Amino acid sequence: MKEELLKIRIAKKKKKPNFIRQDTNKKIRLRNKAKWRKPKGRHSKLRLGKKGHEAVPSTxxxxxxxVKHLHKSGLRQILVQSLNDFDQINKNEEGVILGSTVGKRKKxxxxxxxxxxxxxxLNIRNTKDFVDKIQKEREEKKRKKEEKIAEKSKKKAKPKKEEKKEVKKEEIKETSEEAKKKEEKKEKDKILTKKT
Incomplete structure (x- = not known):
């Protein structure tokens, strides 16, 4: 019975037109928004159902x-986002759709x-291939992360603390010598510029 009704549904949906809003062919602003709106005009040929005009949604x-809202296979579609959702599923009448917001590991x-x-x-054709693909992606991501960490550690290999201290001491000595020379020069300038 259900199989026959599914065949009827397929045949109906093949003939069903896209219900387009009135005057989408005349007005550019309506072309992108070709959503159905019921025609309300007094002389509207689409509202009156005149011959040669588009079809109107009807029963x-x-x-x-x-078979309304069923999958092509005849199973009722149930959205699953956690392991607890599997408790109430009847495998003979219902099929599972994995939520789009669920992460790869949880999938x-x-x-x-x-x-x-x-x-x-229902929304994954070949589950084995899908799982293999996800695992490969995760392994590749891990490998890249490890490589990145290794590169960072190489860059961070800096001189030891003792070497740093020696470098700082040398800099301090150089600066102190320069400072002494400047002070001596200032004193000489003072003496030379003094009025007698």
Whole structure:
């Protein structure tokens, strides 16, 4: 029964047009916003349902009630974001969709749990390839991080403290000698410029 209704739904959706707002072909400002709006004009041909105009949303375009909002496979879609969400799932009637905000590490855990229970994941085609891809990315990220840390440690290899102290002492000596010379020069200038 469900399979027949799914086939009917597929056939209906193939014929279903994109319901476009009135006058999108005439007004440029409406082209990008081609969202459906009900025509309200007094002489609107679209509202009156005249021949040769676009289709209007109505009850006939909908899918059968029993298969509405179901996946192509006929399973009801359930959003999963944690391991606790698996407790209430019926694997014969329901399929799982992993949340888009769930991180990669947690996604791997959710996939393993789904395989244990035998629940189908609807938004990942090949779970094994997906897990392998994520693990490779994580390993590569770790490797790059380690390389970066190694480079930083090489750059930070500075002279020892003793060498630093020696360098500072030499600088202090040089500055003190220069200061003494300047003071002596000032004294000489004072003596020379004194009035007798």
């Amino acid at each position: 006939g375009w909908g899918s059968p009630r029993e 791997i855990e959710l996939i393993k749990k789904a395989e244990e229970i035998g629940v189908r994941i």
